[in-house]
Amino acid sequence: MSRRIPVEPDHIISVRGITKNYPGGIQAIREITMDVHRREVVCVIGPSGSGKSTFLRCLNGLEQIDAGTIIVDGIPLDGNRRHRDEIRREVGMVFQSFNLFPHMTVRRNICLAQKRVRGKSDEEAFAVTHALLRRVGIEEKTDAFPSQLSGGQQQRVAIARALAMNPKVMLFDEATSALDPEMIGEVLAVMRDLALEGMTMVVVTHEMGFAREVADRIVFMDEGVIVEEGEADEFFDAPREERTKAFLSKIL
Amino acid sequence: MSRRHARDAGVAADALLDIGSLRRYTECNSAMPMAKRPHIRKFLSAVRARRRGLIEIGEFLLFAAIAAVVVAIGTNNLQYNWQWFRVPRYLFTTGPDGLRAGVLLQGLVVTIQISGLGLVLAAFFGLVTALFRLSRSFTANAVAQIYLEAVRNTPLLIQLFLIYFVVAPIVGLSPFWSAVLALSLFEGAYASEIMRGAIVSIPRHQWESCHSLGLTSTDTYRFVVLPQAIRRILPPLTGQAVSLVKDSALVSTIAIYDLTMAGSATVSNTFLTFEIWFTVAAIYLLLNGVLSLLSHLLERRFEVVT
Numbered sequence: 001m002s003r004r005i006p007v008e009p010d011h012i013i014s015v016r017g018i019t020k021n022y023p024g025g026i027q028a029i030r031e032i033t034m035d036v037h038r039r040e041v042v043c044v045i046g047p048s049g050s051g052k053s054t055f056l057r058c059l060n061g062l063e064q065i066d067a068g069t070i071i072v073d074g075i076p077l078d079g080n081r082r083h084r085d086e087i088r089r090e091v092g093m094v095f096q097s098f099n100l101f102p103h104m105t106v107r108r109n110i111c112l113a114q115k116r117v118r119g120k121s122d123e124e125a126f127a128v129t130h131a132l133l134r135r136v137g138i139e140e141k142t143d144a145f146p147s148q149l150s151g152g153q154q155q156r157v158a159i160a161r162a163l164a165m166n167p168k169v170m171l172f173d174e175a176t177s178a179l180d181p182e183m184i185g186e187v188l189a190v191m192r193d194l195a196l197e198g199m200t201m202v203v204v205t206h207e208m209g210f211a212r213e214v215a216d217r218i219v220f221m222d223e224g225v226i227v228e229e230g231e232a233d234e235f236f237d238a239p240r241e242e243r244t245k246a247f248l249s250k251i252l
Numbered sequence: 253m254s255r256r257h258a259r260d261a262g263v264a265a266d267a268l269l270d271i272g273s274l275r276r277y278t279e280c281n282s283a284m285p286m287a288k289r290p291h292i293r294k295f296l297s298a299v300r301a302r303r304r305g306l307i308e309i310g311e312f313l314l315f316a317a318i319a320a321v322v323v324a325i326g327t328n329n330l331q332y333n334w335q336w337f338r339v340p341r342y343l344f345t346t347g348p349d350g351l352r353a354g355v356l357l358q359g360l361v362v363t364i365q366i367s368g369l370g371l372v373l374a375a376f377f378g379l380v381t382a383l384f385r386l387s388r389s390f391t392a393n394a395v396a397q398i399y400l401e402a403v404r405n406t407p408l409l410i411q412l413f414l415i416y417f418v419v420a421p422i423v424g425l426s427p428f429w430s431a432v433l434a435l436s437l438f439e440g441a442y443a444s445e446i447m448r449g450a451i452v453s454i455p456r457h458q459w460e461s462c463h464s465l466g467l468t469s470t471d472t473y474r475f476v477v478l479p480q481a482i483r484r485i486l487p488p489l490t491g492q493a494v495s496l497v498k499d500s501a502l503v504s505t506i507a508i509y510d511l512t513m514a515g516s517a518t519v520s521n522t523f524l525t526f527e528i529w530f531t532v533a534a535i536y537l538l539l540n541g542v543l544s545l546l547s548h549l550l551e552r553r554f555e556v557v558t
Contacts (some may be wrong), residue, residue, distance in 0.1 A: 067324055099461040104481050112306035112475055113465035165465060 001112065001246045011035045011168055011199055013059060018068030020054055028054040031068070036169070037184060043211035043232075044152040046221035047247060052204045056173050059202065060091045066084040073168055092162030095175040098154040100146040100161070106133070110161045111217040118165065125164075136190050150182030156190055163194075170194065208251060211249045212236050220244050299344075323392060332526060339527045342518050358512025362533055365427070367497045369510040370435040374496065375489070377440025381471070382447035397442070403441035409502055411438060416506040431503035439496045443489060451477060474529075483554045490547035494540045511535060 013036035022029045029051040034040055040186045043051045057063040059070060061077055061084045070077040086192075100109050107129055114125040133139040136156040138149075146154055155175060172191065176184045180187060188210050195201055195214045210213055211218055211232065218235040220228045228241045236252075239245050342354040353361070384396035403411065412434040420430045454477050462472040474547065504513035515532035519525050 060464055062463060085466055085468070088464060091463035091464070095457060095464075097457055099457045101458065103460070105300050113467055116468075116471045117466045123557070132399075161465070171464075202550065 010037050012038045012073055013202070014069075014071040015059075016069045016072060018049075018055075019059060020058060020063055022236045027182050027224050028063075030228055031057070032224075033068075034219065034226065034229075036200060036202060039198045039200055039218045041195045041199075041203065041213035041214055042217050042219060044202065044219045044221060045206070045208070045211060045247075046227075050221045051201070051224040052221045053173050054173050056202060056204050058198070059169075059171060060088050060093055062093075064131075082189070088198075089165060090168045091171060092165055092167035092169070093157050093171045094162055094173065094175045096177050098146070098151070098158045099176070100154055100158055101148050105143050105145055106138075106157050109157060110164050112169045113161070114164050116239055128164055129160070132163055133157075135193075136160050137186070151179045152184060152186045155179065155183075155187045169200045169202065172201065172205065174204050174206065175232075176205070176207060206251075208236070220247065222247070270273070276336040282289070306344065322369060327526070334527065335524060337529055338524055339531055340524065342514075342522075352379070355518055356511065356531065356535065358538070359509055359511040361526050362509055363500055364539070366431055366503060366508070367493075367500050368431045370439065370500065371493050372445050373432060374434030374439040374492070377436055378443030380549070381440065381444035382451060385444070385448055386451060399437075400441050400444065403438055407433070408438050408499055409505065412502055412506060421545050427506055427508055431500075431506060431508050435496055435500060438499065439492050442495075442551065443492050446483070446488045446492065447485055450481040456479050479554075483551065486547055486551050486554065490544055493543055493547070497540055497543065507514045 002024050009196040013034075015032060015034045017031050019030050019032075022028050032055060036120050044055065046052050054063055057074065058065050059077075065077075067105060073090055075083050076088055077084060082151065101112070102104075106110065107126070110132065111122075111125040114120045114128060115122070120128070127246075130139060130142070133142060138153050138156055141149060141153060141157070147155070149157065159175075176187050179187060184207070188207060191201070191203070192210070192214055203211070203215070213232075215232045217229060218232050218240075219226055220235070220239075222243050228235070228239065228244045234242075234250065239248055266350045267465060326332075340354075344354050344357060345352050380394045381399060384392040385400075387393065412431070415434045415437075416427065416430045419425065419433075420427070425433065448540070458480070462476055467475075500510060501512040503510055504516060507513075509517075511532060515528050517526045523527070545555055
């Protein structure tokens with residue numbers, strides 16, 4: 001266990017002034033400061049290119065930040081590889097393009113990290129896998145390969161795979177954007193259940209209905225900065241900033 | 253209408269309608285000229301295929317005849333006396349203790365041993381070099397780069413001599429292992445480029461999934477990247493294996509009794525120049541044919557279900 005940094009005990013993620021530059025001097029995100037409370041569901045919305053996915057990917061070190069600090073569950077996400085790996089074990093992530101391992105069955109997809117990272121036995125990992133597949137409603141697909149599943153089913157497997165690590169936080173990077181319309185509902189339903197069970201979630205999404213219903217807090221990003229944040233109903237009913245109003249008027 | 257629908261419609265028509273209405277169906281739905289109707293087209297293409305087959309056979313026979321004439325004229329001019337009946341005893345002999353391998357087959361065994369061991373080592377050198385080049389370590393990169401440049405820009409024969417005459421005496425390497433080492437270092441350099449290409453062709457998001465699950469780099473390579481890369485590596489690597497078998501002929505220069513050396517020795521003993529070299533070439537051809545077949549089977553084995 002690495003040395004834990006004292007932060008507000010209620011804050012599982014604490015972000016202070018982070019900046020990320022892309023090569024060519026483009027600033028993807030600028031000076032973002034934000035906290036996520038335990039059991040909180042935060043939805044990050046904004047136009048494409050606003051840096052919301054980049055921000056999310058910074059939270060588990062998939063992108064390296066150029067300035068600022070990120071502390072997850074008391075562990076600083078600095079250059080230290082041990083810290084980074086420790087954080088990644090505690091933070092699950094679901095991607096837009098599912099990213100399942102195409103050469104493994106659903107069961108092996110979900111078991112791999114449990115066995116290699118958590119050191120579980122086959123039996124333990126199988127038990128967890130079956131319970132999770134039942135929970136996301138596709139236990140009959142245990143021995144199928146990803147390419148034999150629909151997009152919605154693949155994404156539910158991806159969620160199960162992340163959950164199998166028993167994470168403290170789940171990050172969703174536009175988890176429904178690559179899905180056909182009729183499959184969005186089944187994935188959102190799983191995410192909604194997860195939120196109701198008290199999972200801490202940071203969700204980058206274009207699904208405003210879902211955001212409004214499930215999120216405790218909405219964060220609106222544009223051009224790499226947080227323009228406005230607030231409690232869901234308040235945010236949608238009475239946005240304060242002009243840019244927020246313009247964005248909402250376009251999509252609602 | 254998609255092809256699938258068209259096929260379904262065709263099946264339905266076959267099942268439900270009599271031939272007359274089937275024809276009407278085809279006519280009104282396909283707008284094809286008479287000569288292009290399915291059954292006529294089928295017949296015409298069969299005729300064409302048969303004619304094409306006859307032409308192929310004719311071409312082949314013509315080519316074989318010309319080749320035979322050229323060889324015949326050549327041997328006649330050389331006053332060459334074909335003595336194929338003397339060849340089999342160099343492949344195998346029958347004695348009181350049963351069938352025994354002749355010098356050529358004994359040489360073949362050595363060639364197979366050297367190539368087999370060379371292939372395993374080449375795959376190892378190739379993989380290590382590929383991973384070195386992909387690593388972020390400066391030293392690993394430099395070592396890999398120097399190795400690649402040195403091996404690819406000098407003749408294999410010189411590498412073989414360097415290892416046999418310089419390295420082997422220092423570290424006490426037998427001629428056999430000098431040969432295996434030289435060949436595998438040489439082919440490993442080319443194999444590494446193939447492997448590196450296959451590894452970088454695995455999409456970035458596969459890495460990201462693994463990272464986000466907390467898997468180490470070693471585990472990511474072992475369970476996710478390499479199993480997917482192997483399928484892309486195998487076909488071009490077969491080419492390397494074939495090269496390795498052929499290049500192994502060079503080891504005859506450092507007094508190893510491989511197939512080529514056996515052939516050479518037999519020719520000087522018997523003066524059966526044409527017969528023996530044709531036989532040796534045929535054996536190499538056969539060996540590499542088997543190798544290609546094996547790789548084809550392996551490829552199928554690693555196929556990802558789609």
